[in-house]
Amino acid sequence: MADSLNGSNLLTARRIARFGYIILFVLVANSTPAFEQFPPLKWIAIAGLVVVFFDAIVCARRRWRTVKAEFASQDAD
Numbered sequence: 001m002a003d004s005l006n007g008s009n010l011l012t013a014r015r016i017a018r019f020g021y022i023i024l025f026v027l028v029a030n031s032t033p034a035f036e037q038f039p040p041l042k043w044i045a046i047a048g049l050v051v052v053f054f055d056a057i058v059c060a061r062r063r064w065r066t067v068k069a070e071f072a073s074q075d076a077d
Helices: 002-006 009-031 039-076
Strands: none
Touching: 009 039
16 A cells, blocks of 8 residues: 555656646745736636646545555455
8 A cells, every 4th residue: 555655756746746836826926916917817827726726636536546446455355
């Protein structure tokens, strides 16, 4: 079970990318007037947050299925 909780390099890269996008969004929103000057940029950034949110849900469900399958296989033994 410990192997499934480590994740692959791709999943780690996706986590870092999601976290980086959220940090970048917060920094731009709080420290620059970019979203006030260019309203379409704000909506594009919000759409990116929605994509990040759904990607996190997909990854969490995939991880849960893996852990659940390992528990089921351990119970069968």
